[in-house]
Amino acid sequence: MAVDRLRSIIERVERLEEERKALAGDIKDIFSEAKSAGFDVKVIKQIISLRKKEPAEVEEQETLLDLYRRALGM
Amino acid sequence: MAVDRLRSIIERVERLEEERKALAGDIKDIFSEAKSAGFDVKVIKQIISLRKKEPAEVEEQETLLDLYRRALGM
Amino acid sequence: MAVDRLRSIIERVERLEEERKALAGDIKDIFSEAKSAGFDVKVIKQIISLRKKEPAEVEEQETLLDLYRRALGM
Amino acid sequence: MAVDRLRSIIERVERLEEERKALAGDIKDIFSEAKSAGFDVKVIKQIISLRKKEPAEVEEQETLLDLYRRALGM
Helix, strand or coil, rough: CCCCHHHHHHHHHHHHHHHHHHHHHHHHHHHHHHCCCCCHHHHHHHHHHHCCCHHHHHHHHHHHHHHHHHHHHC | CHHHHHHHHHHHHHHHHHHHHHHHHHHHHHHHHHCCEEECHHHHHHHHHHHCCHHHHHHHHHHHHHHHHCCCCC | CCHHHHHHHHHHHHHHHHHHHHHHHHHHHHHHHHCCCCCCHHHHHHHHHHCCCHHHHHHHHHHHHHHHHHHHHC | CCCCHHHHHHHHHHHHHHHHHHHHHHHHHHHHHHHHCCHHHHHHHHHHHHHHHHHHHHHHHHHHHHHHHHCCCC
16 A cells, blocks of 8 residues: 555645644634624624625525515514 | 443434434425425525524614625625 | 415424424433443444444445554554 | 724635635545545545544544444444
8 A cells, every 4th residue: 555645645634624723713813803892793704704695696685585574574 | 231221322312313314304395395486495594593583683783784784885 | 475385484494493403402312311321422423323334334444444544553 | 983993804704714715625635636546535534533532542432332333233
């Protein structure tokens, strides 16, 4: 078996997973900073999620959401 | 080792996991039905998520979301 | 809009989600019972996962795992 | 509202999320490479997971797994 190749694969994945963990920590820190600055973190996450979508898609979904809510008396 | 006890624990968990899988299938079927009936499934999921929250919390989050969006020119 | 249909869809999903949550609680209770009886819960979960696979697949994976571990000096 | 602060928070999170997505892609590429080289990707993932644990913990879990399997006639 190509053991050096196997070892290299494993070590590269482990390094990238470490970086991914560090990034997750950095993101968490930014949200802590946002909270300390008085922002609502849940709402910031909604903003980030909205910015990923096409504006036309966002508008269509919001129109439907309003329609369904009114129909249900919410 | 209390092997009968162990076997009973495992079999009960497996049975409940089967039921859970069946429920997940049933939920998927209802969403398929909703889609066939012309409803937007993503929006229905948003409605279900809103209904789980306190109305006051929903209103506060929506007010903040509007505020942030306007501030960001979205 | 067929509001009765929409309401029925939402309420059926909510009911099934409640059942799913109850099942998750039941499974958690069985694992608590297992722990109190002196069993290792992580190992029980491994057993349950093994039982879902074909015996031939399990054996092949275990043979490879041994091979890789020995190659890596683990 | 401190809109510049809000915008900075959002953009920093988005940048880090992009990096995280890129890392996930890099990890996927390494596993594709591993597969092409004839390795079993599931088994490599098990190896990576074992390397994260203390050797003593791994050994204890494996001893128990053997014990439970034999008790259950697996």
